[in-house]
Amino acid sequence: MTSTLERPVDAPSPTPRSPRARALTWVGGIVGGVLLLSGGFSAVDLLALGSEGATTVTESATYAGAPVVELVADGHVTVTTGGDRVEVDRTARTVLSAASYRVDESPDRLRVSYRCEWWRPGFCSASLDVTVPDGTAVLVRTSDGSVTATTLRGPLDVHVSDGSVDVSDIDGDVTVRSSDARASVTDVRGTVDVSSSDGPIEVSDISGDVITRSSDGRTEISDARANIDVRSIDGGVTVYGTGEPVALDITTLDGRQTVEGAVDPTSSTHVRIDTVDGYVEYLGPRG
Secondary structure, rough: OOOOOOOOOOOOOOOOHHHHHHHHHHHHHHHHHHHHHHHHHHHHHHHOOOOOOEEEEEEEEEEEOOOEEEEEEEEEEEEEOOEEEEEEEEEEEEEEEOOOEEEEEOOEEEEEEEEEEEOOOOOEEEEEEEEOOOOOEEEEEEEOOOEEEEEEEEEEEEEEOEEEEEEEEOOOOEEEEOOOOOEEEEOOOOEEEEOOOOEEEEEEEEEOOOOEEEEOOOOOEEEEEOEEEEEEEEEEEEEEEOOOOEEEEEEEEEOOOOOOEOOOOOOEEEEEEEEEEOOOOEEOOOO
């Protein structure tokens, strides 16, 4: 008897990957590595600052008031109104590192800076707790820390690169620019302009116009009694009306739309909501 052995069929050769696909793979690998490294660094940072080897230094200073007070820190910043001078309490917590404190005074501006010496191999947090006189315009610039601003009687401008922003009871216009941070703004007697590249935005009880811009994160607005302009690339938007009719303009490329609030195209109050990817809701007053 003669047997015939069938020759196995060769597996098809894999289709060569396009340069675009290979580039995307490389980019994905690099981004993943950076995120892992960043997460590991943050964890080590927290452990180091909480260890027995951490050094904490707290000092205070007083300065004459100025029309504008600028606060720059590599840590948390709190600011409020009180008295007729600028009171500064500073706290540095470090491990194998140091923080540098600097003050620049001029007739129209006081600049207080508390920065970490990041070129050193250790870990550092440099925070400010500040009280300013009534009517002071306040600018805050911070990285790797939260900002809390309350009971101010003047305009406020906040830039945060990594942390949270809580603003309340402000008699003046408010501007917030945040990256990788949650932003909450409430009880403002003035206009509000908030932009966030990564993080939710919450705005409520505003007497003036409201403008928000979000790249990635949910946006919620309530009890805003003037014009509203909301734009979001990736994230849902909910706007609660006041009960008064508004001229409403909604645009969304990918997401559901819900309109339950009072609408009148002839109203002098305009609400515009523009999203790319996310739900859109214009509802009645928040219960």
